[in-house]
Amino acid sequence: MVIELTKSETHVTEATSFILELLRKRNVKQNLEVFSEIILIARVLHQRFRETDGIKVKKDSSIELAKKEILKTVEKDKYYDLLKRFIKDYRQFREKNLH
Secondary structure (H helix, E strand, O other): OOOOOOHHHHHHHHHHHHHHHHHHHOOOOOOHHHHHHHHHHHHHHHHHHHHHOOOOOOOOHHHHHHHHHHHHHHHHOOOHHHHHHHHHHHHHHHHHHHO
16 A cells, blocks of 8 residues: 655655665664654644645644743754854855845
8 A cells, every 4th residue: 555645754754765764874763752853843843844835733832832842942052153154154045046
């Protein structure tokens, strides 16, 4: 039986496969904690892709809570300003190369 994946599901699968391959190449121990993190990433991506595709998505409270906690931590990180600059530069790079 072949299961047809939506565009969002296909993109999440590709991203997850990429991450798993990187972990394998770096010999990262793949345990329950690592897979839990990957599941969280996949759920966030799936929600984001569906929203981008114009599909109304019910907010998952566990994802929203995790994102809020991550943002609190990131804002305190010593690399926060570097990360903000990277995102700004990346946006400008994309805009310049798309036009």
